[in-house]
Amino acid sequence: MDAPVLYIVVPCFNEEEALPITADRLRALTDDMVEKGLISPESRIALVDDGSRDNTWKVICTLNGFDKRFEGVKLAHNAGHMNALWAGMATVCEKCDALVTIDADLQDDVNAIYGFLEKFKEGCDVVYGVRKSRETDSTFKRSSAQGFYKVMKKLGVELVYNAADYRLLSRRAVEALMQFGEVNMFLRGMVPLLGFRTAEVYYERGERVAGESKYPFKKMVAFAVEGITSFSNRPIRFVTLLGVVCALLGVAMAVYVVASLIGGQSAAGWPSLMMSIWLLGGMQLIALGLIGEYIGKIYMETKRRPKFILEEYRR
């Protein structure tokens, strides 16, 4: 096999401080890989400007002007990390044999890409970069992230633990991913749905090279909610369960009420009131859960996800 054409896709939102450093490192990396014959000289670095409000696009244009290795993709408005990644992948997918997505702040060790390529050459279509530890993240970020992975697992969503959006995808894996029709995108959950041969490469996560995190608390919460509601109907089931529990309590209450009536120690109006509160409340919750179950089905249908992903077709 000829050296593969590798595209490195970098989403950038207000990254004017980090970009020059990042670009230098990625240039050095690709130079080295081309020299070693690991990738084709046609390989490129695609910088996606996610509607930045600072000089990010100017920086990208300058880079592109000096060195054809840098390509620029500009989004008209801030579409968010996931959409920026998607836009980058969709734009370059036809021109590459494989692509790597990496954040612009280089918190992820670029040298792991050597490992990615090795696995790709062994025939893997999806290679996850997995963090060995999270020492450089704040305690809050670390524990909230870990809690998130646990909740997702309980909700039955298949995720690769501690793997973020640093990964290699072969061209056919990207093409398969592009068949997903959903607008609410949670890439970390979607990539494992692809199937194909996968591998993991471990690396140490570092500090941001420059600038500040573009994920404030608000975006983190939105991201977590997105992840859960895009993949799981279980919160709806929980409502149904709650309803069943309430209804059962209602029955128990009925028994208790009858017993106190016979015992002659109940106030007027109290028995019927207590029973209706629990029974009705329970039944309402069950009904809500039931309706939710159908809405959940409709929701999943509207995603128009592919029913299968073709791995090979020999004729």
Ligand code: UDP
């Ligand atoms: N990013 C983006 N659009 C956004 C927010 C972030 O493209 O609306 C990019 C950002 O430029 C960076 C990556 O997503 O390349 C991850 O962001 P960041 O490093 O700030 O997140 P953190 O590492 O703090 O979770």
Ligand code: MG
């Ligand atoms: Mg970061």
